Amino acid sequence: MSHDESLHPDRMDGSRPEGPPLGPYAWWSHPAAERPRIWDDPANVRKLLIGFYIACAVLVLLELVVDRHEYHPWEAIFGFHAWYGFAACWMLVVIAKQMRRVLMRSEDYYDVD
């Protein structure tokens, strides 16, 4: 499983690959470089996430003011869909990750006899 280090999959935090530091306007004078984009700035990512957390909180709290129908007894539980969605996705990923132990093979698994 050898591949280019710059494509390492574990680096998913939006950071740029290693390289010489570039000034904010380097893309103008230096065609090979480029203008930094919105998510290149970790501050913007942080703002997005904070907005997202607030939205989540508001969605749960809305249950207190909104008159909600219950089609299923479990829906009466406060924030049922919220925690169900969260738990479902968390479980999904954790289980799927464990499945890799059994299922994962190299890319040319079927190609070699």
Add this chain to the structure above:
Amino acid sequence: MSDHLPVLLVVVPLIAAPIAALIRSVRLSWLIACGASWWALYAAWGLLSRVRGGEVISYALGGWPAPYGIEYRVDAVNAWVILIVAAIASVATPYAYQSVRREVESDRVSLFYSAWILCLTGLLGISVTGDVFNVFVFLEISSLSAYALISLGQDRRALTSAYQYLIMGSIGATFIVIGIGLMYIMTGTLNMMDLSERLPAVMDTRAIPVAFAFLTVGFSLKLALFPLHLWLPNAYTFAPSAVTAFIAATATKVAVYMMLRFFFTVFGAAFAFDVMQVDLILLPLALVAILSTSLVAIHQQNVKRLLAYSSVAQIGYMILGVSLASVAGLTAGLLHLFNHALMKGALFMAMGCVMYRVGSVRIDAMAGLGKKMPWTMAAFVVGGLSIIGVPLTVGFISKWYLVQAALAAGLWWVAALVMVGSLMAVIYIWRVVEVAYLSPAPDGDGVAEAPLAMLIPLWVLVAANVYFGVNAGLTTEVATRAAEILMGVTS
């Protein structure tokens, strides 16, 4: 003249054959062969349209009334077979011209056509006659000329296969004569209708079952029923392409007809199936034929040989229909008789076109032919779809009736095995298609499309494959009527 059609059907080609041999001109003898086969087609159509309504034509040869003289007797069953033979001959003869010019030495061509017409005569004669010894005589006429035709192939193995076929065919024919002789000794008659009346009185003797056994083996040999098919692959592989197309589409069909005629008309379905229980033998052999020879076909490298093995499997389908011993089964068998003639004729003709241009019919020689010989290979694909039994082709019609008949008999596993056979056909047809369309062509061998004189007959058969696959009205009507006659059911 139409009163004398039954005899003229045979006599005209019989006279044409020596003329073609004497003329020694390639083109003229070919024209005579065309004339003879077209005449046969005309006569066959005339006969069929008279007997379609249920009439039976009886023609006393030389004015000697049956059962003393030889009787030619035409009902829907043999009118049907005669039509198949004549139709294939009248398409294959025009096709033969170019193919034979390429594959047979020119000083032998007029003799080739003479043998060709004789073979046609024999096949028509077997089908038209109502006299069992006459069947043997015509059988030998068609077989001997077929041996000669096969031996004219380019490869020296054509000679050895012809020799082998001769030995096997003669043994088979002699078995048939022994069977006929035993019946004659017991009843004193050779006329089929007369025999069918007199046989029940002597059914309990030991001679009749023995005669039945000799006939069964003889027919099995002639129609290449597994495991007596061993002569067929070589004969079909090494014969000249036109001969393969002609014989594969007609000779075994006529042999199946012979078997039907003897089992159902002479002995009667009750004796053959209830007393002798021949279906207990035919059904397993037919199934083994379908499965095992399809499997062999999958592994062939020579496409003519592949198709030859596929023919043995297809004969298995026909015998399977027969062995169900019901009107539905017989209808399916008779339909396949016709349909298989169309599809195998088309496939072997396509291979003849390849042979004409490429000089080989091995699978590896087909690379890229889909582009270079588009019409030929398209014809092969349609014929192949028909063999597989894809709807809108005749192959589907046969399979449909066969499966229905098997299910009606409660043999659902037989129906399933028929499907398995179809899947195996997918594989062996695909092997050819794959190479022809997906492998790159070798560079610069300048292979071009086959000449029109070969393509037109080929596509006539392909069109028939599709036409009778879509409009199966005529074929099913005649096949059902023939099956009813054989089973002795009056509708």
Add this chain to the structure above:
Amino acid sequence: MWIDLPPFILLFVGGVLAAVTRGTLRKSIMLAVPILGGLNLIGVEHGARFQYEVAGQTLTLFRPDGLSLLFGYLFHLAAFIGNLFALHLTDEEGATLQHSSALLYAGSALGAVFAGDLITMFVFWELLAFTSVFLIWARGTERSYRTGFRYLVIHVLSGVLLLSGAIIRAQETGSIEFGNIGLDGSLGAWLILISFGIKAAFPLAHNWLTDSYPESTATGAVFLSAFTTKVAIYGLARGYAGTEMLVYIGAVMTAFPIFYAVIENDLRRVLGYSMINQIGFMVTGIGLGTALGVNGAVAHAFNDVIFKGLLFMTMGSVLRQTGRINGSDLGGLYKTMPWTAAFCIVGAASISAFPLFSGFASKSMVMAAALEEGHSIVWLVLLFAAAGVFHHAGIKIPFFAFYGHDSGIRTTDPPKNMLVAMGISAVLCIVIGTFPEQTLYRILPFEGGYHPYDVTHVLTQTQLLFFGALAFVGLQKFHIYPAELRSINIDVEWLYRWVAPRIVGGVGSLVSRIDGAVRGTAVSAARRVIAVGSRDHAGEGLLARTWPTGSMLLWVAILLVGYITFYLAR
């Protein structure tokens, strides 16, 4: 309706014309044919026609009614969008082959849904496979070639099962008409259900989908995702509505693929798994069999064609522009493919069933129907799957392709025609999602209104999705989320791609060994028998010389003796 004609004919004519024309003319044909065909269907009179008697059975080529017409409109729309998306193809990419087979493929799908009997259905069923396989083979790689072949085998098998079922039903009921079949315990009904199930990617029969779609061409996957499985859904809705087993099969289908999708690297294969998940919703709806359930199922099929097509288009664009499709190789493409990224998000929102996006209008119908019928467990599974689909298709696809870690790849948005095709789909997603009652619900086959936009629905669905996203954020923060790895995950195909070849190989060598041994013994035994019978020739190697012809005649002798014994024993 101007001309009363089975719709497949126009598409087939178009497919043939596309094969023989080129340039602008072909492009006009490709766009005009689906438009004309679709317009021609408007206001079509219901009822079976174009019936032909063949071999005692009635073949019906054209049977428009509420159910088939919905699919009829849908397939024309999908063909139009797909053709527009593939318009730019050049000869090097096999344009003629792809253009022509796409139209023929769409025509086959139309032929299948308007077929009034099982045999006609079967013909188009097989044509679906034979026309679409070229969209896989056109990729031109060794891998795509072999995948295409597997695809073909499985679909031909499905067709054979359909035909077998049809024959058995014809035997049992005397008719080949395709109406409600239902599982009455007869073999024919089971065979047909299995045949439909294979095409609908039922669990254990699903692997052809995830195997073949990722190996098809960038544009081909759009067509593949639109037709084959939807024809199967049509077949199930027509033949097996209300079959309870389908509820559970559907529930399993919604749940298990999302696990695979989470750990899958090839993003188009992720879409394949999410496709099975979406089909699961449809199968459940059909299994419920109520007007709401079946309406929901077919409505979801309609939306799925559009948003799944949109997602396949965005991933196709990525593949075309970068040459890569593995999550481990991509990232940060939003910088240079902004339009594609935006369309991808619309598609992701639709498949995740965000309010105001098309998935919401149909998925909620199925879930509501499940609750109405009292299937609590199934409802919980569907809810789980709804959250999960957001997780892998809604977040994973856009995130790893367009955001996430920057792969350093710099490219551009794809050609105009591709952008326009994606744009049309995106607009459709939003329009249908926002105004379902004015658009999609009008062409649903069954009466019975449904109002997706009430406060409860919107709030609960938004909660579900946002907290699913929250889980994603959390998993990323704590580095639990599985990294994208260059790898594959074994699935059912392992059985026929890995186990079966080895078993066959093993059995094959065993058989050939046994065969060799048996044959050797038999031959030497026969040799001895004959040598005894011909002592005076023993020295000449009698058997070896005569085996070929002799063996044939020996068979003759054996059979003769066998027959005589058999007959005399009667």
Add this chain to the structure above:
Amino acid sequence: MNILGHFNYWIVIVLMMMGFYTVISRGNLVKKLIGLSLFQTSVFILYISAGKITGGTAPILIDDHGEAAEAASHVLYSNPLPHVLILTAIVVGIATTALGLSLVVRINEAYGTVEEEVIHNRDESL
């Protein structure tokens, strides 16, 4: 009904088996054909011997000048039909043998041998 009473059938069977065995066992293509002829000849005898009727005379019409009709009805004739049939079968047999022998001649030209084993080893035909 003793065994010797059917001696003609025994001759037929013995001849038949001899011919059949020769075809099976002999590798020489000419000898195979001889076996085939023998096999066919046995069938001829089967037919002809069946035509013989005990006490019957040759099937030639006896004309007793005027009393023909009455006399003929009292004369016992052997059955002439098998002879006629077998004349045809003999012609067929000759044709078969001739064709077979000519094939053998050509095989000999092509392979330089008429031994089946040699030919078989040369290109797997036969």
